[in-house]
Amino acid sequence: MKNTMTTPPINPDTRVMREAFAASMTEALDQDPRVALVLAAISVDLFAKPLKEHPDRVVDVGIREQAMVGVAGGLALTGFRPVVHTYAPFLVERAYEQIKLDLGHQGVGAVLVSIGASYDNPVMGRTHQAPADVALIDSLPGWTIHVPGHPDEVAPLLTGALAGEGLVYLRLSLRSNTEAHPVTGEFVALRHGSLGVVLAVGPTLDAVLAATEGVDVTVLYTPTVRPFDHVGLRAAVASSAPNVLVVEPYLAGTSAHEIAAALADTTHRQRSVGVRRDMEVRAYGTPAQHDEVHGLDAAGIARTLREFLG
Structure with a gap:
């Protein structure tokens, strides 16, 4: 379907x-x-x-x-x-x-x-x-x-x-979320849930919110990725399940080492959604079509989240 x-x-x-x-x-x-x-x-x-x-x-x-x-x-x-x-x-x-x-x-x-x-x-x-x-x-x-x-x-x-x-x-990007959020350097929790944590970086937020609608997960947002808010991530995981999905608008896995460092003393699972490392898109197309290829659109994020949470 x-x-x-x-x-x-x-x-x-x-x-x-x-x-x-x-x-x-x-x-x-x-x-x-x-x-x-x-x-x-x-x-x-x-x-x-x-x-x-x-x-x-x-x-x-x-x-x-x-x-x-x-x-x-x-x-x-x-x-x-x-x-x-x-x-x-x-x-x-x-x-x-x-x-x-x-x-x-x-x-x-x-x-x-x-x-x-x-x-x-x-x-x-x-x-x-x-x-x-x-x-x-x-x-x-x-x-x-x-x-x-x-x-x-x-x-x-x-x-x-x-x-x-x-x-x-x-x-800076040509892409924009619907609303602005605080830029304190700390992760902002926009939803709270029990199955895991989804971290949306910058202009990926609207797609993440659409993908997680009705899903029992915590959604964090940040426009600052370095320094990485280790404290904020640990706090979110402590009140949810130790499953972390980060959605970043550049190479997938760029922040994987930061998540691992933040949760080094916690048994956890992590996965990244971003621009794929295993291929290069040679077609021109539109930004939305590139999002679809890399799984960075709402449908792709939702699909990855379902697979990740099992």
Whole structure:
């Protein structure tokens, strides 16, 4: 019998999360002389005003992503709080060595802000897809990683990142949940149940809520995956069954080691839903079709949950 469950539609304003970032970033540039912005051609139109008003702190290096990260490292060494922004594959994958050396090895802080997510623009092909970005950043020490699920979560996450001194990765998406939720760094419990815990990361929440409707499970939400809220997960498992399913909008299993560490002294079962590691989708299609292939739509999540809970 055909499953009629569907994933809730994505936000029709495909630039809204990026525009929320641009508005918050422009305000920060106006108010804090320590803040700088480095671009690589992408989103330049959204920063036309700060490019004119703050030419000493807003730099467009053109399509030179490795140089962009190097420039940010130099700005950080001279006391600025640099923000680096472009598409995820160009920011993280192409410039990974510079992130590792010019930022991490130099011991300086910066805020990396990406767009494109795993496959937000499949019509542009594999060059614009980066499902491995969070896993790559997670391979480096000391990074905070935010994956907002709603435009209203972007500004507080960015404000908190700019106020600090460390390394932060803010992953923006064209996908959006229906509602925003607190961005405290702690997991937010939206439902309580006895059969297990489902953790929804960022823009996967609406699909998770649809998939778990009527199922006796606890649903947690977070837009912050590093640091991972070990305490919050342990508390949720203590009041439910030790079965944990994490739904993440990037490579499946990226947070598996964090779940294992959080529950190291507890006998538990865990499973991940995310972008599949055993295949590469070579068809263009739509983001919703990619979700279906990877089991990240509501029907796929529900199917995995049924199998997992037995």
